[in-house]
Amino acid sequence: MLGLLRATGPCSPYDLKLRVAGSLGNFWTVAHSHLYAEPDRLVADGLASVEQERGGRRRKTYAINAAGDAALDGWLATPRPALAEIRNPALLQVFFGADPVAIARAQLPLHEAKLAEYEVLAAAAADAPRGTQPGPRIALEAGLRTERVWVRYWRELSAGDTG
């Protein structure tokens, strides 16, 4: 959340939502209720500030502060010695004996669509001006690679190739 705030600058939860969609949201979803609740916690912890509009929607604008910057920098500088889980429900079904062909046929078009989406994003990122933060592009590369693997995997399974 601090990362989002820093990347976006002072903004409302809805602005965060827009930013998440199409970038971070591709590999780490965030419920919108989270985007409304969490910033208040940051303010309570002294890591961000908030200002509320008087009239209209009475929307709140949050901004990361110096303490938040420090906390975020500390987090970014500490590599976590942990692996991510796959935790894929479709794979779970296969594991427990579901028909791999049926699962694969459902998964394949989803992954193909996702891969196509990433390829569009990657093409756009290639044109980005220099000085753009490299993080999102590097993360997108991971998305591309894993989607290629999944497309291939489900394609093979949907063709009945179970190894």
Place this chain on the structure above:
Amino acid sequence: MLGLLRATGPCSPYDLKLRVAGSLGNFWTVAHSHLYAEPDRLVADGLASVEQERGGRRRKTYAINAAGDAALDGWLATPRPALAEIRNPALLQVFFGADPVAIARAQLPLHEAKLAEYEVLAAAAADAPRGTQPGPRIALEAGLRTERVWVRYWRELSAGDTG
């Protein structure tokens, strides 16, 4: 949980824990407290039965019943139209601007170790008698492939290759 119970046969939560470690646990972790709490819920929902030892550890033995079998079959027969998320904390750090080389150097050995572990499991699975459930082996194949991608990805990043 129903899948675990069916695959294992009547058993205690500890038996489930042993089964999870080294198979399912590789891509879907389960807290041990979950293995103790959830089966009771299944019993309450009429999907499993339980029997408790009199003396000793007073351990409980759970077994899936007919209703549980039906529920599990229904679940297995319904492909979910959803993608799994990557939701990888290390990738999140990179996304938000952490030094990719530092993150990659921490991740690489973990993924190399995991890949080696999977390769051992795959070799063992290749010798499995016919009639063995294919699900775990097919799921393992997914683990192998994604780990290979991650090893390659972090290796490139740790060498300073940011695309």
Place this chain on the structure above:
DNA sequence: TGAAGCATGTAATTTGTTACATGATTGG
């Protein structure tokens, strides 16, 4: 001016994790 959907939030529920606590068994 009324419907659609944009934008903003809160509350309730469910789920998951962490910490606590303790009895049983085994090997030295």
Place this chain on the structure above:
DNA sequence: CCAATCATGTAACAAATTACATGCTTCA
């Protein structure tokens, strides 16, 4: 027989999801 660790469970806490509720804005 005692220490280690195996095994079993519960309780408290934290997090995430879902559902609810509603005010604004725009456009037909």
